[in-house]
Amino acid sequence: MHILIVEDDKELCDALKLQLNARNHTVDCCHTGSEALYCAMKGAYDLILLDRMLPEIDGLSILRSIRQNHITVPVIVTTALDTINDRIDGLDCGADDYLVKPYAIEELLARIRALSRRPKAFLECQELFYLDIRFDPDNRILSCQEEERQLSKREALLLEFFMRNPEKTLAREQIFFRVWGPDGAVEDGNLDTYIYFLRKHLRTLGSRTVISTVHGLGYRMESGT
Numbered sequence: 572m573h574i575l576i577v578e579d580d581k582e583l584c585d586a587l588k589l590q591l592n593a594r595n596h597t598v599d600c601c602h603t604g605s606e607a608l609y610c611a612m613k614g615a616y617d618l619i620l621l622d623r624m625l626p627e628i629d630g631l632s633i634l635r636s637i638r639q640n641h642i643t644v645p646v647i648v649t650t651a652l653d654t655i656n657d658r659i660d661g662l663d664c665g666a667d668d669y670l671v672k673p674y675a676i677e678e679l680l681a682r683i684r685a686l687s688r689r690p691k692a693f694l695e696c697q698e699l700f701y702l703d704i705r706f707d708p709d710n711r712i713l714s715c716q717e718e719e720r721q722l723s724k725r726e727a728l729l730l731e732f733f734m735r736n737p738e739k740t741l742a743r744e745q746i747f748f749r750v751w752g753p754d755g756a757v758e759d760g761n762l763d764t765y766i767y768f769l770r771k772h773l774r775t776l777g778s779r780t781v782i783s784t785v786h787g788l789g790y791r792m793e794s795g796t
Contacts, residue, residue, distance in 0.1 A: 572617040572687065573597045573728075573749065577607040577633070578649070579625055587620070590676050597728070599752040604628025611637045615732075615749035616644050618683060623650035623661065631664045638665035645686045649674070699734040702780045702794055704773070706734055715776035722772070725750060729765050733782065733792040742789040766790060 574591060578584040579602050588598045599616075601607040604625040611619060611633060623630035634646060645668075648661040653671040661669045668682050699706045705714045711727040713720045722730060728750045732741065746762060766782055773780055781795035 572683070573599075573615065574683075575599050575601065575607070575610055575616045575619045577601045577604075577611075577619065577621045577625065577630065579603065579622060587676070587679075590680075594680065597752070602626075604630070604633055608633050608636060610748065611642065611644070612640060613745055613748040614642050614644070615745060618686060619644055619646045620679075621646050621648050621666075623648055623652065623657075631660060634661075634664045634666060647679075647682060647686070699731065701734050701737045701792065702778070704734075704776070704778050704780050706730055713772055713776065715773075715778040715780075718776050720772045720776060723768075725765055726768055726772070730769055733769075733790075737792050740785045740788050740791045746789065 574596050576584050576587055576591075576598060578587070578600070581602060584600045584602065588600055591598045599610065601610055604627040607621070607625065607630075608628055610616075621630045621634060625633075630648060630650070634648065637644070637646075646666050647668045647670055648666040649670045649672055650657065650661070651672045658669045667686055670679060670682060699708065703715050706712070706727075707714075708727060708731050711722045711724065713722055713730065729746070732746065732749045743759075743762060750762075750765075770782055773782070779794055779796045781793060783791050783793055785791050
């Protein structure tokens with residue numbers, strides 16, 4: 572999963588990131604409400620761990636905004652406020668789960684697993700299909716007919732994003748957020764390089780799937796025939 576942690580306690584945020592990275596999750600962190608809203612609105616995450624009390628914009632306001640913009644990413648709200656009304660407020664604003672601080676990392680991991688089992692959630696090991704290609708994100712294997720290619724980690728993240736959004740134009744900035752994260756040190760031309768790599772893999776496999784350039788906007792995965 573690609574997870575966004577929104578937490579103003581930087582020490583806690585770093586500890587959570589370390590634990591989630593160790594379980595093969597890709598993690599980005601935000602420490603203010605305005606930064607979190609900007610990142611969340613990109614729609615590039617599989618799950619958001621959202622602190623309720625934040626500087627600049629509070630967590631529930633962020634949650635209302637992303638739901639009003641039809642972003643359906645699962646959200647776990649975390650807070651030290653633990654009254655019934657506090658939990659009701661969070662759930663009514665669109666939270667999928669509510670976790671009271673302090674919490675054990677094992678409980679957080681269990682709740683993430685529970686959300687991943689919901690039908691609309693992204694599953695890390697679920698194979699993806701489009702036209703004549705099949706992709707196994709867990710093992711980073713792209714297949715077409717009887718042929719297959721092993722992808723690098725970055726190639727796999729990029730292909731997965733396209734295959735979860737087939738025939739949709741993905742803006743360059745949106746792709747950068749998904750594949751490199753908001754703090755990723757990456758030059759603009761790096762994306763073009765990885766697009767070239769994916770196109771080469773598809774051609775080598777003899778697939779009719781193409782990644783088209785949408786001039787001035789970004790890229791789109793679609794049929795080449």
